[in-house]
Amino acid sequence: MKLRQSLQNKTKLSATLKSWLPILQSGLSDLEETLGEFTSENPYIEVQSKIETNLSSKIPKKSLERAPKNSLSEKIEALTIQEDSLYDILYEQIAPPLFPTATSQKIALKIIENLNEEGYFEGEIEKIALECESSSESCEKIRQRFSRLEPPGIGAKDVRESFLFQLDSSECDDELFSLVRELIEELEYHTRYKNHPRYVEAMRLIRSFKNPPAIDFFEKEPDIIPDLFVHDSSGQIEVRLNDAYYPTIVLDTARADKKHEYVKAKIKEAKDLIDALDMRKATLYKIGLMILEYQYDFFMGGEIRPMKLKDLAEEFNHAPSTISRAIASKYLECNRGIFSLKSFFSTAIDEETSNAAIKDYIADMVKNEERGKPLSDIKILQNVENKFGIKMVRRTITKYRKQLNIASSSERKKLYEISV
Known part of the structure; x- marks a missing residue:
């Protein structure tokens, strides 16, 4: 009986996820716009913005009182300073x-x-x-x-x-x-x-x-709103959703004739939308827990370990492509900064070493190198092999260096001289 019920719930969730996949794919800053596309033709549902509410809470009351007395968004817009191009x-x-x-x-x-x-x-x-x-x-x-x-x-x-x-x-x-x-x-x-x-x-x-x-x-990078927080709370590391910026879906059917087919269909759409938003939260929260479990050493100051989308896909019983869409444009904030969720999934060099860990090590080496004698790719290769106990080829180090936007040793030497 329990098995049948579990399968029915799983089928319902899978159908909801498939129907409302754009909600899962959207970043937190774009989520309201995505929800709006589903609610524009549904008179019984309203999406209440929390991004606007959070923004307005940072504006002094006196400033709001002086602004035109119309909608809150117009008041905020009235306070925006337009920079000349x-x-x-x-x-x-x-x-x-x-x-x-x-x-x-x-x-x-x-x-x-x-x-x-x-x-x-x-x-x-x-x-x-x-x-x-x-x-x-x-x-x-x-x-x-x-x-x-x-x-x-x-x-x-x-x-x-x-x-x-x-x-x-x-x-x-x-x-x-x-x-x-x-x-x-x-x-x-x-x-x-x-x-x-x-x-x-x-x-x-x-x-x-x-x-x-x-x-x-230059065009300024937009502010990143993280979906997840991983922080130390009373000596324990915990995962938390960024509920402060999640929109709220309000269903209002008080005056609706619930026996009418059109009304019934719209109410079902609204409930499916609420289920999809709740699923988005639950999915990302579980992803956050799994990242914390796999990358615990990183959150304690260590290096990123090899982690594959397949690892998460098996836990969720979804295809890796679905998990890939779920983590796209999503960010996590911890005491080491803000990171895209995708940055925690890296190719394994061996069972214990990821290419991300090697790239971090290369970046750190170059950052602290002797300016009068920058490290060559050969020297970086030797250091990497000694540090991680693995065998690599120089062209791989060169590829990683270029991906990190680090100049060659001869070019870095010239740049160091100019910045004396």
């Missing part, structure tokens, strides 16, 4: 006295149109000259005037010219200006000037330059 700021500066004529302004606007997202000029002066019925020399002179615009360095063709633009806008005496200009022109060989009494001061000024020049205008 890079192009807005540049357009405002295309005016006299720097660009006194209509032609010079037209050329300057064309230059702006040919800036890439980093703020470098990628256009063709000759083409702009043709479009603006001017000479290439005149167009180039106008581009050089960008050295006086904000942000400094904008409109340059490359890093070296961007530094020269930024030098022009800096405030330094003639001696330091001349030295910095020489260093920029021969940046790869700047150590030849080490004996100059103002060398350190000059390098400090160069390090203050923005590279790329439009770096302050």
